Amino acid sequence: MSSDSPIVQTARAARQASVALQSVTDKQKNDALLRIKQVLAERKTEIFEANEIDKKVGYYGAVRLAQEQVALGKLSSSLYKRLDITNADKWDSILSGVEDITHLPDPTKQVSLATQLDNDLELYRVSVPVGVLLTIFEARPEVVVNISCLALKSGNAVILKGGKEASHTNAVLAKVIQDALNTLPADSSIPKEAVQIVETREDISALLDLDRFIDMVVPRGSNSLVKYIQNNTRIPVLGHADGLCSVFVDKEADIEKAQKIVVDSKTNYPAACNSAETLLVHRDLLNSDKFISVATALLKAGVSLRLDTSTFEALAQKVDSSFKDKISQATEEDFDTEFLELTIAVKAVADVNEAIDHIIEHGSKHTDCIVTENETVAEYFMARVDAAGCYWNASTRFADGFRYGFGAEVGVSTNKTHARGPVGLEGLVIYKYRVYGNGNAAGDYGSGKKQYLHQPIEQSNYRI
Amino acid sequence: MSSDSPIVQTARAARQASVALQSVTDKQKNDALLRIKQVLAERKTEIFEANEIDKKVGYYGAVRLAQEQVALGKLSSSLYKRLDITNADKWDSILSGVEDITHLPDPTKQVSLATQLDNDLELYRVSVPVGVLLTIFEARPEVVVNISCLALKSGNAVILKGGKEASHTNAVLAKVIQDALNTLPADSSIPKEAVQIVETREDISALLDLDRFIDMVVPRGSNSLVKYIQNNTRIPVLGHADGLCSVFVDKEADIEKAQKIVVDSKTNYPAACNSAETLLVHRDLLNSDKFISVATALLKAGVSLRLDTSTFEALAQKVDSSFKDKISQATEEDFDTEFLELTIAVKAVADVNEAIDHIIEHGSKHTDCIVTENETVAEYFMARVDAAGCYWNASTRFADGFRYGFGAEVGVSTNKTHARGPVGLEGLVIYKYRVYGNGNAAGDYGSGKKQYLHQPIEQSNYRI
Numbered sequence: 001m002s003s004d005s006p007i008v009q010t011a012r013a014a015r016q017a018s019v020a021l022q023s024v025t026d027k028q029k030n031d032a033l034l035r036i037k038q039v040l041a042e043r044k045t046e047i048f049e050a051n052e053i054d055k056k057v058g059y060y061g062a063v064r065l066a067q068e069q070v071a072l073g074k075l076s077s078s079l080y081k082r083l084d085i086t087n088a089d090k091w092d093s094i095l096s097g098v099e100d101i102t103h104l105p106d107p108t109k110q111v112s113l114a115t116q117l118d119n120d121l122e123l124y125r126v127s128v129p130v131g132v133l134l135t136i137f138e139a140r141p142e143v144v145v146n147i148s149c150l151a152l153k154s155g156n157a158v159i160l161k162g163g164k165e166a167s168h169t170n171a172v173l174a175k176v177i178q179d180a181l182n183t184l185p186a187d188s189s190i191p192k193e194a195v196q197i198v199e200t201r202e203d204i205s206a207l208l209d210l211d212r213f214i215d216m217v218v219p220r221g222s223n224s225l226v227k228y229i230q231n232n233t234r235i236p237v238l239g240h241a242d243g244l245c246s247v248f249v250d251k252e253a254d255i256e257k258a259q260k261i262v263v264d265s266k267t268n269y270p271a272a273c274n275s276a277e278t279l280l281v282h283r284d285l286l287n288s289d290k291f292i293s294v295a296t297a298l299l300k301a302g303v304s305l306r307l308d309t310s311t312f313e314a315l316a317q318k319v320d321s322s323f324k325d326k327i328s329q330a331t332e333e334d335f336d337t338e339f340l341e342l343t344i345a346v347k348a349v350a351d352v353n354e355a356i357d358h359i360i361e362h363g364s365k366h367t368d369c370i371v372t373e374n375e376t377v378a379e380y381f382m383a384r385v386d387a388a389g390c391y392w393n394a395s396t397r398f399a400d401g402f403r404y405g406f407g408a409e410v411g412v413s414t415n416k417t418h419a420r421g422p423v424g425l426e427g428l429v430i431y432k433y434r435v436y437g438n439g440n441a442a443g444d445y446g447s448g449k450k451q452y453l454h455q456p457i458e459q460s461n462y463r464i
Numbered sequence: 465m466s467s468d469s470p471i472v473q474t475a476r477a478a479r480q481a482s483v484a485l486q487s488v489t490d491k492q493k494n495d496a497l498l499r500i501k502q503v504l505a506e507r508k509t510e511i512f513e514a515n516e517i518d519k520k521v522g523y524y525g526a527v528r529l530a531q532e533q534v535a536l537g538k539l540s541s542s543l544y545k546r547l548d549i550t551n552a553d554k555w556d557s558i559l560s561g562v563e564d565i566t567h568l569p570d571p572t573k574q575v576s577l578a579t580q581l582d583n584d585l586e587l588y589r590v591s592v593p594v595g596v597l598l599t600i601f602e603a604r605p606e607v608v609v610n611i612s613c614l615a616l617k618s619g620n621a622v623i624l625k626g627g628k629e630a631s632h633t634n635a636v637l638a639k640v641i642q643d644a645l646n647t648l649p650a651d652s653s654i655p656k657e658a659v660q661i662v663e664t665r666e667d668i669s670a671l672l673d674l675d676r677f678i679d680m681v682v683p684r685g686s687n688s689l690v691k692y693i694q695n696n697t698r699i700p701v702l703g704h705a706d707g708l709c710s711v712f713v714d715k716e717a718d719i720e721k722a723q724k725i726v727v728d729s730k731t732n733y734p735a736a737c738n739s740a741e742t743l744l745v746h747r748d749l750l751n752s753d754k755f756i757s758v759a760t761a762l763l764k765a766g767v768s769l770r771l772d773t774s775t776f777e778a779l780a781q782k783v784d785s786s787f788k789d790k791i792s793q794a795t796e797e798d799f800d801t802e803f804l805e806l807t808i809a810v811k812a813v814a815d816v817n818e819a820i821d822h823i824i825e826h827g828s829k830h831t832d833c834i835v836t837e838n839e840t841v842a843e844y845f846m847a848r849v850d851a852a853g854c855y856w857n858a859s860t861r862f863a864d865g866f867r868y869g870f871g872a873e874v875g876v877s878t879n880k881t882h883a884r885g886p887v888g889l890e891g892l893v894i895y896k897y898r899v900y901g902n903g904n905a906a907g908d909y910g911s912g913k914k915q916y917l918h919q920p921i922e923q924s925n926y927r928i
Binding site: 015018019022023115117121123130131215216230231234236238254256257260261263264268356360380382383384386387388389390391392393394395397398399400403404405415416417418419420421422430431432433434435436437438439440441442443445452454 | 479482483486487579581585587594595679680694695698700702718720721724725727728732820824844846847848850851852853854855856857858859861862863864867868869879880881882883884885886894895896897898899900901902903904905906907909916918
């Protein structure tokens with residue numbers, strides 16, 4: 001062990017902290033969160049000073065970054081805003097967010113199966129923390145507080161790595177959290193190594209290899225960050241790289257609903273992963289006013305349309321001339337593009353099956369919607385589309401942990417295993433089986449010997 | 465698409481079959497399984513002929529394999545037996561196993577969350593098939609039937625790759641299953657591409673890269689097979705490479721229970737992954753007859769003991785001289801070794817914390833047991849040990865899907881996400897969110913606008 005590098009020591013300390021966290025009660029976890037809130041408030045000046053440094057450095061960095069991104073055709077001018085935690089709304093929401101987490105139910109110690117295997121042999125499946133989380137994020141320093149508190153509430157240790165543009169703020173926030181844990185009363189003890197921060201890319205590269213200590217990676221940031229992580233670790237990654245959501249307007253759609261849903265899905269917050277990027281239209285609508293009215297609603301909302309040949313032809317002759325510069329012919333890539341701005345790709349399909357095929361081929365398994373009044377077609381679409389969210393007559397923008405009522409959102413997952421869609425605290429737990437015996441041997445059971453009972457245990461008789 | 469290689473076409477066909485499987489009812493799946501059973505029975509002669517070829521080829525192959533394994537110190541002489549499916553018991557159990565699966569509850573279409581988001585906006589979380597499975601296995605050809613039927617029952621498409629020692633049998637079994645699917649009545653239609661088989665290592669290498677089509681890999685075979693797969697794919701792997709289980713005999717153990725549990729955990733079926741490989745003993749027991757009696761029980765059962773210094777010294781002077789050749793000093797590697805035979809590593813620990821630390825450092829998160837009469841110590845151990853199974857006073861050999869009452873076992877997982885421990889059909893499903901709206905826009909909700917209800921929906925009012 002003496003040969004461990006500093007980063008292996010960090011990972012090992014996180015593992016040891018996670019063991020200690022297994023025995024911590026919900027009250028102890030909530031006490032720790034309230035203590036964190038208190039110490040954050042007490043040390044506001046120190047935190048804001050660090051944030052000022054980052055904003056100055058980050059601002060000049062942002063100028064460079066902006067120039068690079070302009071060259072790439074993707075201008076992002078919001079870095080300064082994302083770095084800033086000193087405006088009153090942001091700071092208050094950080095503090096209240098910590099307390100909000102104390103009001104959520106403890107996701108651990110939940111029994112999901114209880115079976116009497118034999119008279120003196122009981123089986124329980126009980127939720128437990130996943131163990132050690134590694135969170136890699138960019139820009140927004142409040143993630144340090146938010147993810148640390150979600151990790152603690154679910155009994156996980158966490159190693160954090162933020163972007164270097166917020167390194168001063170991140171370091172102070174992590175230090176404040178550690179100091180808060182360090183000053184808990186002895187009967188609420190949580191090791192300060194439950195929350196640790198690392199700073200360099202080399203650290204991340206090393207941590208992504210340490211699957212013996214780290215159980216899950218939770219990236220919060222750009223597509224390229226998530227993709228890099230997915231391609232460079234065997235540790236399970238909870239997250240999504242893309243959010244390529246589609247809305248399919250069926251021939252039996254109520255066009256008023258279609259207008260409302262399509263416009264909201266595209267324009268409510270175009271930079272979000274649950275915004276629509278593709279509009280699929282049943283081709284029977286092209287020769288009526290219905291398609292024109294949906295397209296015009298988008299155009300009026302400021303959306304540019306990239307249209308396939310048949311939708312372009314249907315629209316070009318009828319659209320109001322003031323919108324001519326907002327419509328253009330789509331390229332193939334447009335149907336694989338997450339625009340994240342007021343642009344949408346539009347395609348006509350022959351029927352619901354072609355819509356489903358298009359979504360399976362081009363979608364990102366995030367959230368897809370059908371607009372129709374035909375329940376059979378809607379159920380068929382929702383059964384066959386392979387996405388975390390399958391919606392009937394509702395905006396894709398509802399795909400969000402708070403809107404779903406989860407109280408907290410760890411992230412949105414497009415994985416096919418473990419946790420899918422908006423992920424609350426449940427995504428940070430797994431289960432273990434506990435068996436309570438009385439000296440039982442498996443060799444005593446079988447043909448001509450004892451038989452298993454396999455009876456469910458009544459909840460009032462649970463040992464847990 | 466015309467440029468797709470044959471293996472990409474196979475994966476794409478599996479994906480398309482998995483889409484069709486989303487709409488299949490439980491009755492249709494059970495009808496398909498019963499049809500498979502029927503066609504297997506009808507074509508028994510053809511299947512047995514293929515098996516005879518494999519057994520002849522496999523036998524000569526087995527001789528070579530055995531010689532190589534002798535050289536490596538691991539003699540396996542059971543390949544012939546594992547290849548054979550023609551003895552009456554094996555064949556009958558294959559056929560009855562197919563029918564047994566029809567009696568299991570459908571793991572899909574289960575609602576685990578139902579929330580009224582607003583009066584005309586409902587959210588459901590519903591279990592769905594994972595999608596496309598890739599199963600890689602060795603020797604036992606009955607895996608073709610077993611895993612195909614588990615996949616179909618859970619609504620998944622599957623691509624199978626067996627060992628070349630059973631290639632003739634595997635190919636015929638897969639063909640029979642496809643033919644059975646092909647001859648279903650039209651109203652029970654399941655595409656035959658729901659079950660496909662591939663044959664070469666190159667195919668596997670290509671499939672492990674196709675994470676856009678394949679959702680989960682389920683390896684069934686040796687540690688080296690599982691490790692190879694884990695290290696060569698980004699697709700989630702459901703399984704375990706190692707089964708390094710420990711039994712800790714606490715100072716407050718009932719020694720009769722300890723003897724029974726330790727002997728059963730080690731000797732009931734030493735080649736199984738849930739057999740004990742390490743015995744940890746509280747050091748307070750070394751100076752009493754208690755440790756000697758547990759050690760003697762193991763020795764009488766034919767077990768060789770690899771003892772650390774203090775347990776060796778405690779035992780060497782007192783053990784019956786007839787067992788002298790069964791005890792030896794342990795090396796460090798012995799505590800990281802899955803013996804899979806009648807050998808166990810033995811170590812003294814100062815207390816339950818040292819036992820826990822040892823298990824965390826050397827265990828494989830499979831199944832670990834504490835023998836004690838002290839409930840507080842037992843709960844502490846079960847909370848802190850990070851294993852799929854944490855047992856109090858019961859043999860580690862109970863860690864098994866059938867013993868747990870699951871009816872079927874897909875495999876045993878030592879993962880920390882998705883599914884853990886013995887995995888039944890539940891491990892082959894995930895969930896999706898279905899939202900039922902009426903033209904709802906997210907922009908209509910918020911401060912000063914509509915508010916979310918977030919009320920649970922009564923089960924009797926479910927739309928699903």
